[in-house]
Structures are given as structure tokens and as C-alpha cells.
Amino acid sequence: MNGNYLLKRVGQAALTFVATVTLTFVLYRMMPGGPAQALENVILQQQSSGGNTIDPERIELLVSQYTNLESDAPLYEQYYQYMHSVFIEQDLGESLYSNDTVTHLLAERIPWSMLISVYAMVIGYTVSIVLGAMMAFKEKSRFDSISSVVLIGLNSTPYYVVGVLLIFFFSIRYEFFPRGGRVGLGIDPGFNLAFMQSIAYHAMLPVFSMSVLGLGTALTMRGNSVRVLGEDYLRVAKLRGLRNSRIATQYVGRNAILPMYTQFMIGIAGVLSSSVIVEEIFTYPGVGLLVYDAIQVRNYPVLMGSLIVFTLITVIAILIADLTYGFVDPRISTGGDNE
Template sequence: MMPGGPEQALRNQILSQQMGSSNTINPEQIEQLVENYTNLESDAPIYVQYYQYMSSVFLEFDLGESLYSEDTVTSLLAERLPWSMLISVYAMVIGYSVSIVLGAVMAFKEKSRFDSVSSVVVIGLNSTPYYVAGILFIFFFSIRNNVFPTGGRYGLGIEPGFNPAFMQSIALHAALPILSMSVLGLGTALTMRGNSVRVLGEDYLRVAELRGLRNSRIATQYVGRNAILPMYTQFMIGIAGVLSSSVIVEEIFSYPGVGLLVYDAIQVRNYPVLMGSLIVFTLVTIVAILIADLTYGFIDPRISSGGNNE
């Protein structure tokens, strides 16, 4: 229903390439190129195409083929998904780990200078878009200081395999995307601080102090464990948020993952690739929320006991 489409996108690309060139292509040749490069063959009504597509996805588990190649969408996603998961998982773990520790320390030092300064810094970082952080990282760490590469999965001329040079190159190329995406999880520090402050006023903490327990044990097993429980669902939902944010991050760093695949599909209106990627993102979100709902009772036994345990 949107204006344009894969045929119009390819026509515009051909016309833009021949601008300023002496070799011009007549409209008949353009239509022939469009017919050859886009495997659009169905002239059925839109509702018939929709039924056929949904049937192939859910009954045959077939996401279709790319409009500009003979590659299947499943093979394209299978090739790039591990690379996107690499930077997404590490970014999420780093962001949430730093936020949890920082939030707990801020709660213990409530109303101190450290708490005030940390709150301002966290609010500022949380208000900074992750793609702006990515551009700043490229400018300072790649262009100015040449510490990290500006893009790609690994360096040119390196033999892929389980060897130290290849692993080091992967880590260097993934460092800046991971750091920029970690900004998404820093806002959790304020949530952790609020939860910890509420827990600090509970009676069982006073009992633990009267029993003479160590401060480290009180902080980890009494305060930290109870303060982190409300964040479990937020953590699982954050998996989808970090994965979907890779669309812009991978385009900035030219990191060939699912995010860059989606970005390129949007540019040329490659609908099967775009739809297949969005289905994967949706499934990841649904599965993460379902796992959170099913496992929250194991994380917090008070939920599974209900009203039977006062």
C-alpha cells in the first residue's frame, strides 16, 4: 500500500546511475532489466498474495526469496543473525551489568555526591541516542586515534577460522558497536537504584544487621537479589530492543548483520527480506516475554506461592 515498490526502486536506481553518462537506456530496456532482476511474477490480488505468503510462512516455514537474487530469506538471515547476536548479546550483558552494579552503589550512597553526579551522568547518557554515541565513538576512537576500525566484521586478509588473529579482529571490529548499543541499558541504573532504596527500608534488613551478617552478604543476598527481581521482565524484553536497535548501529559501522540487511532491504523495497527479518524480530520479542512469564516464579518463589504463603 505504500508508494513506490521494488520495481520503482530499481527504476530509480538505474536512472540515477545513467545520469551524466553518455550511455543512456531507453524505457523499454529499463522495463526489461526490472523484469529480469526482480522475480515478481504474481499478478494475483493483494489478499490472495497475502494468504499465499502467510501459508508459506506458517505451514511450510518458507520466508520466500530475495527480489534481487536467488538467495532465500532464510539463508540470508541464518548467515547474518549470529553476527547480530554477537554484538547484541554482549551489549545487553555489559549495559545491564554496569547498570545493576552502579544502581546498587548509588542506593548505598544515597544523597551523597557520588549519587548526585552518577544520577546526572546516567540521565545524560540515557537521553543520548545510541546512534549518536556510535558516531562519536567512530570520530574519537577510529578517526582521531585509530584505535578501532571504522566498520566490517573482521580485517581484510585475515583467514577466517578458530585462530587468535581472526578472534582478535572480530573483537576489535565489534567493540565500538557493542559500546554504542550498551548505552541503551544504562537507564536501568536508575531503576536499580529506586528498587534498592525501597528494599533498604525493609525490616528483614534490620534483622540481618542485628544478626551480625557481613555487609557484603547483606548487599548481595538481601538487597541486590530482591531489588533485581522487578527488572527481570524488563531485561528479557530488552533483548528485542537491543536486537532491533542494531538496524541503525550496523548501518553506521557497516557491520554486515541482520540490521544492515534490513536497512538495505528498506532502501530497495526488498519486501520478502524485510518481512522475514521483522518476523524474526517479532518472534524473538514474543519468546523472550514468554520465557520471562514462565520462569519468573523460579526467580521469585513468592510469585508461584501466591496467597498461600503470607
């Protein structure tokens, strides 16, 4: 890997990150009924329910204090203030409806979202790789046909539909699992068996629901394996008398998995962002539920902070995949003339 290629890829990643944040900032500000208007509506609803009246100038002052931006400031000044706060001061702002900083809210919730996201991704991709390889070895068999139909059906079914069905059958109808939360009531947090069991118990349904996202790669693994099975070096390996297990793992499996490496890295961000709907369905207090609640009340700082984190994870995952694919698959020349 040459230095120019590395600088080019890092520069593209940085430019993509800044451009995404900038575009989202502008879209949020140009949308009718922005965060300032949402906060004004909340204040007006509170005063109407309490029978009190607040002077419009007082409302304007409260909005300015909460949003940390002048509502009548030009868009470019608001943009400069926000970008300076994020990139220079490393400050994502404060939530409009609490005294907590966005950084604190995200740091508190991201580990829980990563817990269910990582386990779902690992389970989904592991099952897909094993199932795809078995389908390729038994190509055109009944097992291959039935598995293909089932996988196509699952791949066409939204993961949140699976989540709703899981809630209905296993939480409401049969009460095997809890309907929400991440830890049972009355359990002391800490490194103890009861706490760990409660975490796993509450995370099981969200993990199973999100793991459906990774099952679609089984068809990709099957196609890669079928293509590899027709290569000449496999015939040579069989003529050499190598064991079938060695041929399956070192020749077929290894070469079939390589094209899925980039897809796996991008899937890291995809699974995390999909937690928004899953956590709302299962009432799982992670960053996804935080984002969903922020959307309902247009909590602008929380939405922008979450977007920055999701964008950063996506850009870094793609950058790592781009820079390391040449090491994973030596047949690909990273940074050469043909990128």
C-alpha cells in the same frame, strides 16, 4: 502454573505474532511505491543508462518473476500466498536483487548481530546493576548525585549519537579502531587467535555504543535497592549480625534485581532491533545493515523476513519472562487468580 494459564499465554503470543505479521504485510502493500514499483524503477533506470528500451509487458514479467506475486492479484490472494509460504512451507522468499534466499541471508548475518547485541546487553546490564546498587548504598552522597546526573544525560542521549562520536574520535581522528567491517583483511577465518582478535577488535566500538542502551536500568536498580533497604527483614538481618557482604548480595541485590527480570528479557529484542542504525553507522555487516539496505531499495521479502525474525524473538522473550517470573520470584503466583 496451571495448564489453562499456559495455553492462554501461548495462545496470546501466537495471536500477537500472526497479527503483527498480518498488519505489517497490509501496510507494506498499501504504501505507495511498493516493492514491485521499486523494482520497475530499477529496471527503468538500468535501461535508461544503457540506452536500451524494454517493453512494458517484459517489465511486468520480470517484476512477477522476482517478487513471486502477481502485481494485479487481489490483496487477500497475495496475503494467502505469503502466509502459506511462511507458515506451511517455511519459506521467506528470495531477495529481489540477488538469487539468495531470505533465510540464507538472515542465517548468515544474525550470528554477527547477536555477537555485538548480546555482549552489549550483558555489559550494559552488569554495569547498571553494580552501579545502581552502589548508588543506593551511598544514597544522597556526592557519588550518588554525580552518577544520577551522568546517567540521566546518557539515558537522554540516543545511542547512535554515541556511535557517531566514537567513530569520529576513535576511528577518524585517532585511528585506534577500524571504521567498519567485522574482520580485518587478509585474515583466514577459523578457530584461531588472529581471527578471534580481529572479531573483538572490530566489534568493540559497536558493542560500547549499544551498551549505552542498558545503562538506563541503573536508575531502576538504584530505586529498587533504596526500596529494599527500608524493609524490616534487613534490620533483622543486621540484628542477627550477618556480614554486610551477605546482606548486600543475598538480601538487597537479589530482591532488587527481581523486578528487572522482565525488562531484561524484553531488552533482548530491543538491543537486537537497535542494531539496524548501529550497524549502518559502523558499517558492520550484520542483520541490521541488511535491513537498512533493504529499506533503501524496498527489498520487500528481506524486510518482511527480518520483521518476522524480530517479532518472533520479541514474542518468545516476553512469553518466557511471563511464564518463568513466578519461578524467579516465588512471591508472585503465576497462573493464579490474580495474573
